[in-house]
Amino acid sequence: MKALKKEPFNNWVWDIIDDYSCGTEVYYGGAGSGKSVGAIQKAVLKACNSKRRILVIRKVQRTIKESIWHLTIELLNQAGLSKSYKSNKSDFTIALSNGSEFIFKGLDDPEKIKSIDGITDIVVEEATDITLEDFTQLNLRLRPGEEVDYPQIYLMFNPVSKVNWVYPYFFVNPVDDCKIIKTNYKNNRFLRRSYIDYLNTMADKNPAYYKIYALGEFATLDKLIFRYTKRIIPHEEVKELPLFNGLDFGYVNDPSAFINGRIDLVNKKIYVTGEYVRKGMLNDEIANVIIDLGYSKEVINADSAEQKSIAEIKRKGVARIKPARKGPDSVINGIQFIQQYELVVDERCPKITEELDNYTWKKDKKSGEYINKPVDMFNHCLDALRYGLEPYMTGKTNKLEARNKPFGL
Ligand SMILES: Nc1ncnc2c1ncn2[C@@H]1O[C@H](COP(=O)(O)OP(=O)(O)OP(=O)(O)O)[C@@H](O)[C@H]1O
Ligand SMILES: [Mg+2]
Numbered sequence: 001m002k003a004l005k006k007e008p009f010n011n012w013v014w015d016i017i018d019d020y021s022c023g024t025e026v027y028y029g030g031a032g033s034g035k036s037v038g039a040i041q042k043a044v045l046k047a048c049n050s051k052r053r054i055l056v057i058r059k060v061q062r063t064i065k066e067s068i069w070h071l072t073i074e075l076l077n078q079a080g081l082s083k084s085y086k087s088n089k090s091d092f093t094i095a096l097s098n099g100s101e102f103i104f105k106g107l108d109d110p111e112k113i114k115s116i117d118g119i120t121d122i123v124v125e126e127a128t129d130i131t132l133e134d135f136t137q138l139n140l141r142l143r144p145g146e147e148v149d150y151p152q153i154y155l156m157f158n159p160v161s162k163v164n165w166v167y168p169y170f171f172v173n174p175v176d177d178c179k180i181i182k183t184n185y186k187n188n189r190f191l192r193r194s195y196i197d198y199l200n201t202m203a204d205k206n207p208a209y210y211k212i213y214a215l216g217e218f219a220t221l222d223k224l225i226f227r228y229t230k231r232i233i234p235h236e237e238v239k240e241l242p243l244f245n246g247l248d249f250g251y252v253n254d255p256s257a258f259i260n261g262r263i264d265l266v267n268k269k270i271y272v273t274g275e276y277v278r279k280g281m282l283n284d285e286i287a288n289v290i291i292d293l294g295y296s297k298e299v300i301n302a303d304s305a306e307q308k309s310i311a312e313i314k315r316k317g318v319a320r321i322k323p324a325r326k327g328p329d330s331v332i333n334g335i336q337f338i339q340q341y342e343l344v345v346d347e348r349c350p351k352i353t354e355e356l357d358n359y360t361w362k363k364d365k366k367s368g369e370y371i372n373k374p375v376d377m378f379n380h381c382l383d384a385l386r387y388g389l390e391p392y393m394t395g396k397t398n399k400l401e402a403r404n405k406p407f408g409l
Contacts, residue, residue, distance in 0.1 A: 061106025
């Protein structure tokens, strides 16, 4: 079968390109190591060589188009197959002329997956975003009893935290019929020089981050700041509670984070119900996201360090955006406020979950003791959460508490 040329592939991908010996393949490691490209290259080749029905999964449907969908189309075109497939952007499917199919789905609504039959392979992008229950359900779809040659599931992820299900599942006890491949940026010969330089400077500036995101190692678990529970939060359950919305700005290396939730001041619960987190967004794009998500008429508390951005977003139609008040101790006060509440996060919010699993107290370098300051990373969504909750931390609380009472039961 290897009439194939080696050039388009990284070496580690080439080594496994037609190896279907294990039912599960785990590609984990540092950012930019070529995991997503490699897994899709392998899936495309498999789909070209025999008739496959490949389900490509991400946790959240709306993140598919700009990531794994684009990548698959790009790789099909690069492979010279542009005339051998038809893509359907409205239901996110790609049909190859040999009868193979790619079906792209978000797991926001797991019921959607249950109606798809005859799946031969599954690719799970950012597998740390899904839950163990999601994974179990996916495996059931893959092995439905009918005869399929070499059914496989590929999972890609960065080692975000030992708290995440993938760590105990794949790394604590050996899993049968599973191949685990660890890579980092040094295994990707196609990377831009500037990206490699960026990762290298991270080694000094931010060693913990470097360890996870550049080297691809699971960092040891330090003292986490927040405890939380994760589940689906039905709208019906929380719709009467006061809403809060927070916005933190990023651009090139940091994402902008828009977080929504509800607060139950009587029963002391904070519900995080929505997130939109993306790098590279200009202010008008942020405004459009807020409008599209239906929050343009709501109060949004944003990072006060960016008054100009706030003004621009306001001008685009998000009328009630305003700067969160920031005192000298606002970070620690905000943390302490949130800690008094039970924090419940909707499982369709993977980015804030990732931050919660990594947001830790700083250690004093000399004594090794924890100090009363958080490590300045994994805090974009969490800063947005603090900004959003800021009105409830001040003197306004009593008034809001009164409003909240009828629903507190
Ligand atoms: N075979 C390849 N041919 C050309 N470019 C490649 C190839 N593999 C990887 N790249 C380049 O390297 C970049 C990083 O690859 P990829 O996105 O697959 O990494 P990743 O390990 O999935 O990263 P992350 O951890 O951020 O998801 C791609 O954007 C692409 O530019
Ligand atoms: Mg990737």
